[in-house]
Amino acid sequence: MADASEIMTVPARRGRAQRLTKGQAIKIINVSGTQVCDTWAFNAEDLREFMSMEHMRPTLGTIFPRQGHHLITNRRRPILLFETDTSPGIHDTLIAACDDYRYGLLGCTTYHDNCTDNLAAGMRQIGLTPPETPSPLNLWMNIPVDPEGKTAWGEPVSKPGDYVVLRAEMDCIVALSACPQDILPINGANRQITDIQYQVLA
């Protein structure tokens, strides 16, 4: 097998899912530098086990996962190793995936693309149905937390071409959504939604 697959695209506003065998890795590339990528991982043998932000945070002792951290499931086992991060390391573990209800609260009166539906659509493309929408690892999403615990909607601090590498610690499905949030500035001040690219590494 080659060391790396072809480069694949998560189109702007859409979702994709990728199988990884234990030991393989996925390189996720922020082409524009301003695009948030909601990221999930499910045990390939039992989708009811998945990467869980609320189980991971106490294990890591931080709300900011960094290079070298083991990302943990709801059964408290490592599913992905956060192997490489070329960006400044600002990612979010607090905010739920966007959904159509969220956009309704933001004033949308018609359907708005959203990460919850993108997870389901991406999994459906490979013949799977997620058991629920776990809280995602929001790569490059910048949610500053002040000393009083207040949160804000920041803009990504990553630069074009920044990437992370997540290595599978069990056979798993990784799902990605190029977040279509274009009302708040979490995908940059000009609210432009862009493609994410990814590659499977041996």
Ligand SMILES: [Zn+2]
């Ligand atoms: Zn989203």
